Structures are given as C-alpha cells and as structure tokens.
Amino acid sequence: QSVLTQPPSVSEAPRQRVTISCSGSSSNIGNNAVNWYQQLPGKAPKLLIYYDDLLPSGVSDRFSGSKSGTSASLAISGLQSEDEADYYCAAWDDSLNGPDWVFGGGTKLTVL
C-alpha cells in the first residue's frame, strides 16, 4: 500500500489529453513539492516534473504538472505512442517516522 495514491491505469487515444492524479496528505503533498517520473518499458525512471510544475531541460512541454491541497496531477497533451509508460508521483513526507521520500504506486498509461 503506497503512501501516495494513483490510479493503476489510464488510457486515451493518440493526440488526446490525459491526466493522472496523485493523492496524499498534509504530511507529504500538502506541505512539500511533488515530482513526477516516467518509466518507459524496461528502462530506468526519468525525472519528468519537479517542484510541482517545473519541467527539466529536454522534457517536452506536452507534459505539465499541477497541485492543489493534498493532491497533484500530471497532464499529457497531444498523446503519442511513445508516451506509453509507467508514471510515478513522489513527494517528501514529514511523518513522525522521520522525513523520507514516498512514491505513488504508479500509473500505467496506454495509448490506444
């Protein structure tokens, strides 16, 4: 059971827009930045979004991030077949067990 909750899967047609949600609590998303990682099949994860809505150099602007309260979202517009991947949200968690990073369970994106 992951600390951050994501839908297990989403699907959408090419050229459409899809959003992936990430729900947490006040100890993580509510008070800390959210990052998103893309993991293509058989590959290592790659930083996609950092500090809630910032894009690293080289990442397509078809990707965008947002946050409101204790939830965050990743949006992908103009879907392409190469966007098929697993997407993970992550945030710092200020829990009583000690500050630590927590990940969502991951969302598998299928481009129909």
Place this chain on the structure above:
Amino acid sequence: EVQLVQSGAEVKKPGESLKISCKGSGYSFTSYWIGWVRQMPGKGLEWMGIIYPGDSDTRYSPSFQGQVTISADKSISTAYLQWSSLKASDTAMYYCARTLTRPGWLDYWGQGTLVTVSS
C-alpha cells in the same frame, strides 16, 4: 555529461552477501546525495535510503533500516548498497539516483542492477 553507472546483474543464493555499486561521473560527486530505490518484479518504486558522499551522512527508510547498508567511497565517486544475508524477497531491480538536496528531486538515475536471489 552526468552519468550514474551501476554494476551488473547478480544471481545469488539465499544467505549470501552482496554489494552493488553506483559510479558517478560528470559532476561533483561529493556535492550531491545518492539515493537507492527498489523495484520488485512488476511492482512500483520504493525508497530505500540515501547517502551524502561528502560526509557519509546516511539515512534509511524505516522499511529498510537494518536490512541493507548504504556506503560511499568518494575517492572513486562510487556509492554502494549491500546485504549481509540475502533473502528470496530481495529479488528486484535496484536503482541509484542523485539529488542536490533533501527534500529535492532525483534528476539523474542509474541504469539499474537486477539482483536475483534463488536457491
């Protein structure tokens, strides 16, 4: 070019020890934290712990405290993840990744090391 290059796949028996490595290049190794992430077969990412090679400050996720040891040798820009007695449940892909700050973001990742533990 920033690179984190991990050691190759390992096949071990239960009870054996193991140390895998992550070598950084293209940046100041002692200025970034190196974290370790586990991904069990078909599962998601799990945070294991992190080390600051500059002073060897090390933090563990409660789930992995006492189960693994994280270390670093800054003279050769290499971080390590080790087990003293492997279990079948340690079978997974292990990734290293760097971050400038805690909290922060993992901006570069290694290619992963597959560890298989089987009798």
